[in-house]
Amino acid sequence: MFFQDEARIGQKGRTAHVWWTRGKRPRGMCDKRFTFAYIFAAVEPGTDNAFALVLPYVNTDAMQIFLDRFAATIGKDEHVVMVLDQAGWHGAKALVMPDNITLVSLPPYSPELNPVERVWLYLKERFLSHRLHADYEAIADAASVAWNRLTAEAGRLTSLCSYPWIPKVK
Numbered sequence: 001m002f003f004q005d006e007a008r009i010g011q012k013g014r015t016a017h018v019w020w021t022r023g024k025r026p027r028g029m030c031d032k033r034f035t036f037a038y039i040f041a042a043v044e045p046g047t048d049n050a051f052a053l054v055l056p057y058v059n060t061d062a063m064q065i066f067l068d069r070f071a072a073t074i075g076k077d078e079h080v081v082m083v084l085d086q087a088g089w090h091g092a093k094a095l096v097m098p099d100n101i102t103l104v105s106l107p108p109y110s111p112e113l114n115p116v117e118r119v120w121l122y123l124k125e126r127f128l129s130h131r132l133h134a135d136y137e138a139i140a141d142a143a144s145v146a147w148n149r150l151t152a153e154a155g156r157l158t159s160l161c162s163y164p165w166i167p168k169v170k
Helices: 060-072 116-128 136-152 156-161
Strands: 002-010 036-043 050-055 080-084 101-105
Touching (some): 002 116, 002 136, 036 060, 036 116, 036 136, 050 136, 060 101, 116 136, 116 156, 136 156
Parallel strands (some): 002 080
Antiparallel strands (some): 002 036, 036 050
């Protein structure tokens, strides 16, 4: 069982919580440009097994690319249940499902049920906030570096994505 989600990373910076002197504001960079990259990721809770892809847009075509590349990583004798939210491109009629993946939707308006949301929070607070990126390539590189740093930390994905109710559902 994998959980899937997408996150937008871009020039419109995101601030993070930091320790600072009471009564004063910390300095931070602000970018008013609007170039973005999107990280599509699937994580297997309880393990450090994950797959991610950085794409320039989020729509049915991007989801198809993600599913096809993810399906290629699955063994021939395996079948994956992928749990995801109800974004329009997740259930589009134009989406061609690989034979080794079954999609299961979470209830509407329940992002707290998707453990990948905690991964995005971790990435943005640790690696992607207070940064200025020159263009799409710089954003995609920063997203890739952040993902690779996260997956290099042994046990980090396990700790972020282990919800106590997930083993009971399997």
